Amino acid sequence: MKTRITELLGIEYPVIQGGMAWVAEHHLAAAVSEAGGLGLIGGANAPGEVVRQEIRKARELTKKPIGVNIMLMSPYADEVAKVxxxxxxxxxTTGAGNPGKYMKMWKDAGIVVIPVVASVALAKLMERGGADAVVAEGTESGGHIGEATTMTLVPQVADAVSIPVIAAGGIGDGRGIAAAFMLGAEAVQMGTRFVVSKESIVHENYKKRVIGAKDIDSAVTGRSHGHPVRCLRNQMTRQYVKLEEEGKSFEELEYLTLGGLRKAVMDGDVTDGVVMAGQIAGMVKKEQTCKEMIEEMMEQAEKLLAR
Incomplete structure (x- = not known):
């Protein structure tokens, strides 16, 4: 399946793996790229040298293109931008801010720049700033989210910009890929499905929690302070929501989740840790290799799009 995105990135399938903090490291990124998609290393809050080592380790596993997701709010963003x-x-790919200050350096180096956006206004701003494409991410996603749904955001962004649009949020199978294409996207970005891949280094407890999730199992914390995060319900989310209702400060709430994602991903604490996952978790039912996932989804999507 050829689109402007597959041509731009030099990949076989229009599938990009999300740059999830603690999850998107070199094993997963290399496996997705090797399977024909685009694997991303999640920069998150990691120092530049840590990201450098992750890039080099991924390159030992695949010769195919890989990318890096840079969280612009990270204290190390300047370092990672140079790395x-x-x-x-x-x-x-970028999130949590405007990559404008790095754009000339990246473009001069021939890097394809794809910001993640949650609104039409931001998509247009990114296009004017020189972005090659945008990821329109709906509120169904796991982790930090906006308000618009994928179903409403993707077509509006596709109508507003001339650069290619990648759909993200609530996509976990071939039906979701086909639907995204019908909405005007030319590729999809997926996170939750890849969390449970065999190559993912996520703790087995985390994977089992995602695979066992039902459609109503996700919760959003942090809305009261303008920093909404979607994760799976557990003791931590119940406590967080209770404190939000009591009007606790942002600092008090942040203390509750400090180190929570690492606790869940690395230590397997799915009770008090932050189990980030999108609403699509209720559809994720098995652990597979990245290759099996991508080929299964693309076969289904191509059949639907050929109808």
Missing amino acids: VVEEGVQVV
Whole structure:
């Protein structure tokens, strides 16, 4: 399946793996790229040298293109922005801010820049700033979210910009990929499905929690302070929501989740940890290799789009 995105990124399938903090490391990124999609290393709050080592380790596992997701709110964003140039990374996706100050450096280095956006206004701003494409991410996603749904956001962004649009949020199978294409997207970005891949280093407890999730099992914390995060319900989310209702400060609430994602991903604490996952978790029912996932989804999507 050829689109402007597959051509731009030099990939076989229009599937991009989300740059999830603690989850999107070199094993997963390399496996997705090797399977024909685009694997991303999640920069998150990691120092530049840590990201550099992740890039190099991924390159030992695949010769295919890989990308790096840079969280612009990270205290190390300036470092990581330079590292991707020094390491010759082909693609950068960005979140949590405006990448404008890095754009000339990245474009001069020939890097494809794809910001994640949650609104039409931001998509247009990114296009004017020189972005090569945008990821329109709906509120169904796991982790930090906006308000618009994928179903409403993707077509509006596709109508508003001339650069290619990648759909994200609530996509976990071939039906979701086909639907995204019908909405005007030319690729999809997926996170939750890849969390349970065999190559994912996520703790087995986390994987089992995602695979066992029902359709109503996700919760959003942090709305009262303008920092909504979607994760699976557990003791932590119940406590967080209770404190929100009591009007606790942002600092008090943040203390509750401090280190929570690492606790869930690495230590397997799915009771008090932050189990980030999208609403699509209720459809994720098995652990597979990235190759099996991508080929199964693309076969289903191509059959639907050929009807």
